[in-house]
Amino acid sequence: MLSYRHAFHAGNHADVLKHFVLMQVIAHTAQKDKPFWYIDTHAGAGKYSLDAGYATQNAEYESGIAKLWNENDLPQALLNYVGYIKSLNQPSSPKTAKLNMYPGSPLCAQALLRADDRMRLFELHPSDFDILRENFKGHQRTVKIDMSNGFGGIKAILPPPPRRAVVLIDPPYEEKQDYQRVVEMIKDSLQRFATGTYIVWYPLLQRPEPHQMVEKLKQLDLKSWLNVSLTVQEPAIEGFGMYGSGLFIVNPPWTLPNTLSEAMPYLTEKLAVDDSASFEIDSHIS
DSSP, X not given: OOOOOGGGGTTXXXXXXXXXXXXXXXXXHTTSSSOOEEEESSXXXXXXXXXXXXHHHHOGGGGTGGGXXXXXXXXXXHHHHHHHHHHHHOTTOGGXXXXXXXXXXXXHHHTTOOTTOEEEEEOOOHXXXXXXXXXXXXXXXXXXXXXXXXXXXXXXXXXOTTSOEEEEEOOXXXXXXXXXXXXXXXXXXXXXXXXXXXXXXXXXXXXXXXXXXXXXXXXXXXXXXXXXXXXXXXXXXTSOSOOEEEEEEESOOXXXXXHHHHHHHHHHHXXXXXXXXXXEEEEEOO
């Protein structure tokens, strides 16, 4: 299926959680003086206009990044994330930046990569692939983009040459089989490259598959893992719609639990739609 376009959801509460955590993981990985790869299995278009096109239809960013835009008491980790997005919107003066563009995961990652680091991006949707390629024009030496499904494409590039990588797995879950595909992909990837850091994004829905997927991932005999989820509202009575999201991370940075413990109460308060908003952090790090 190729109907999913992330532009409809750019900058929403799920993007805020995903990209804030992604940038924390990459920043930690970059502290070590050895190159690494960033691999994105479902990269999307790279960046999204918020004042034109798809994003204006539901304006989901208004319940996400826009809620953090003018806050002056952000915890340091969130301040770094919001500050980066402001720099993209008005590079000359982030303090007066107006929110009209939101970066996708590849752009968030690129902001923290160094000269010897590399990106491998997979995107199957033809239109998003063309936009993604245009957004990274001039970066062919460090960024390779494949028009293919990352579920299969990743097998050919693991382990990466530097034996260090952060992998984001962010499928649309349009097909419920994607949940099982994620589990199989992680299992296969760990056999090829056991020391990589794998970040799995998932939606919180009134259906069993997301919870079942997380439980199956925990049962893979992982050395270290972390699961963080954010609920922004009570599930709808009719049973449809995403009421939150989560990230399951294999081989997370050891510093991440403390960072999340500081940031998640603030994030939950700011992104809450109603009184049922909450967060959970669960981890086993050795």
